[in-house]
Amino acid sequence: MDYISTRGEAAALDFEGVTLAGLASDGGLYVPRAWPKFTHAEIAAMAGLSYVELAVRVMTPFVAGSLTEDELRGLCEAAYGRFSHKAVTPLAQIDESNWLLELFHGPTLAFKDVALQLLGHLFERFLSNRDTHLTIVGATSGDTGSAAIDAVAGREKVDIFMLHPDGRVSDVQRRQMTTVLAPNVHNIAIDGSFDDAQAMVKRMFGDPDFAGRFTLSAVNSINWARLMAQIVYYFAAALQLGAPHRPVAFSVPTGNFGDVFAGYVAAQMGLPVARLIVATNVNDILHRAISAGDYSAGSVTPTAAPSMDIQVSSNFERLLFDLEGRDGALTAARMKGFESTKAMQLSPEMRAGAEALFSSARIDPDEMGIAMRRAWDEAGQMIDPHTAIGLGAAHRLQDAGTIDRAIPCVTLATAHPSKFRDAVERATGLRPRLPARVGDLFERAEKFDKLPGDYTTVRDYIAERAVPARG
Ligand SMILES: Cc1ncc(COP(=O)(O)O)c(C=O)c1O
Numbered sequence: 001m002d003y004i005s006t007r008g009e010a011a012a013l014d015f016e017g018v019t020l021a022g023l024a025s026d027g028g029l030y031v032p033r034a035w036p037k038f039t040h041a042e043i044a045a046m047a048g049l050s051y052v053e054l055a056v057r058v059m060t061p062f063v064a065g066s067l068t069e070d071e072l073r074g075l076c077e078a079a080y081g082r083f084s085h086k087a088v089t090p091l092a093q094i095d096e097s098n099w100l101l102e103l104f105h106g107p108t109l110a111f112k113d114v115a116l117q118l119l120g121h122l123f124e125r126f127l128s129n130r131d132t133h134l135t136i137v138g139a140t141s142g143d144t145g146s147a148a149i150d151a152v153a154g155r156e157k158v159d160i161f162m163l164h165p166d167g168r169v170s171d172v173q174r175r176q177m178t179t180v181l182a183p184n185v186h187n188i189a190i191d192g193s194f195d196d197a198q199a200m201v202k203r204m205f206g207d208p209d210f211a212g213r214f215t216l217s218a219v220n221s222i223n224w225a226r227l228m229a230q231i232v233y234y235f236a237a238a239l240q241l242g243a244p245h246r247p248v249a250f251s252v253p254t255g256n257f258g259d260v261f262a263g264y265v266a267a268q269m270g271l272p273v274a275r276l277i278v279a280t281n282v283n284d285i286l287h288r289a290i291s292a293g294d295y296s297a298g299s300v301t302p303t304a305a306p307s308m309d310i311q312v313s314s315n316f317e318r319l320l321f322d323l324e325g326r327d328g329a330l331t332a333a334r335m336k337g338f339e340s341t342k343a344m345q346l347s348p349e350m351r352a353g354a355e356a357l358f359s360s361a362r363i364d365p366d367e368m369g370i371a372m373r374r375a376w377d378e379a380g381q382m383i384d385p386h387t388a389i390g391l392g393a394a395h396r397l398q399d400a401g402t403i404d405r406a407i408p409c410v411t412l413a414t415a416h417p418s419k420f421r422d423a424v425e426r427a428t429g430l431r432p433r434l435p436a437r438v439g440d441l442f443e444r445a446e447k448f449d450k451l452p453g454d455y456t457t458v459r460d461y462i463a464e465r466a467v468p469a470r471g
């Protein structure tokens with residue numbers, strides 16, 4: 001399998017190459033040259049497999065040439081052995097038409113663990129034969145940071161520099177990052193939003209004074225390996241609900257468009273996905289893009305679902321590339337236009353292409369609260385604000401008849417409610433308890449530095465501490 005850049009200029013790489021590179025050198029994102037396909041019979045034969053075996057089946061086409069099936073199995077066993085539920089991503093039914101896909105049984109209680117636990121092992125495997133020290137630079141609105149830090153803390157040959165927006169992550173999220181005192185972990189709180197942090201990270205990859213001095217990599221969903229691992233749980237959920245003999249819809253709380261793009265890939269691979277609901281909070285660029293073709297970034301409004309307080313969604317570029325007929329030059333021109341004006345209109349053909357699979361909804365705070373209370377009152381399920389936005393969107397589109405109630409609809413439960421205790425308590429009057437596995441999080445010392453939201457200051461801070469590339 002080889003991978004090409006959405007902007008058409010960077011050299012094609014194999015799976016090992018894209019995992020270590022993170023972002024393509026032309027500023028684009030790597031995607032497989034063609035989507036691998038499974039037949040109906042191949043998907044039917046996946047029913048009943050353990051999560052690890054399913055992961056091996058689904059991901060083998062993507063890693064071909066870089067890992068053997070047995071090597072991939074070993075890495076998946078190590079990654080998913082740390083989950084607290086045997087099913088890894090269990091399903092919970094909440095009414096006749098709706099299910100929650102619980103993606104929060106990993107070490108840091110959010111869906112990011114599913115991909116980042118594996119990514120930590122992939123880095124170690126690919127670095128084992130190289131005389132290279134990896135410098136990971138990442139941006140987080142809370143969950144990617146904690147999951148990535150857990151996955152790489154203490155590993156040799158890796159340093160991680162994680163930027164989070166100061167004061168805009170929950171106390172649990174912040175402490176899950178800042179109480180990890182391993183010497184290879186560097187937390188930076190920047191004055192600004194997640195989008196500011198993400199823009200700085202992307203700029204570092206393209207900055208010759210910086211990128212040329214270090215071996216940079218990414219843990220954000222710009223790194224293809226992140227998305228690859230997230231495809232698996234769409235298969236896991238759909239197979240349990242009758243796929244491939246029955247289509248299944250998914251509602252996905254969305255910020256950087258990574259999780260829902262993994263669902264899109266599952267559909268390209270042959271999984272019968274009836275519909276993908278793009279569920280946003282008031283930071284609704286993706287809802288406007290899907291429903292009206294308007295991909296224009298406004299300013300970011302802090303909300304009770306802070307991990308989705310995003311107005312520039314990295315992975316939308318991967319969808320644009322497909323909607324543009326996989327034309328790298330057209331995609332590059334679109335993205336450069338967006339980078340300078342912060343606005344982009346989708347053509348009628350692109351809108352039609354997106355609408356064939358995606359629907360969207362923007363869920364405001366009161367509707368989010370209603371979804372939380374309803375899940376608790378009707379199904380005894382305490383859900384986090386992000387999950388509530390997904391579930392609220394599913395309810396809205398079912399009530400409108402856009403999603404047929406006869407089709408099972410799976411909302412991705414992306415975080416454990418205890419990560420957002422204050423928001424859950426405000427909405428429901430119930431305060432979720434922290435699971436025992438987070439231990440003495442609130443007794444531990446924190447370590448992080450605060451920096452202004454200024455690119456040069458942040459870049460120089462990292463450059464002073466990172467290990468230079470050899471040779
Ligand atoms: C809890 C939670 N839900 C949803 C999202 C949105 O996922 P994505 O950015 O992949 O769209 C995030 C962060 O990305 C998150 O941390």
Ligand SMILES: N[C@@H](CCOP(=O)(O)O)C(=O)O
Nearest residue numbers: 140141142143144220221307
């Ligand atoms: N919500 C995310 C934002 C970063 O998204 P990513 O999926 O691209 O890493 C977070 O929790 O940090």
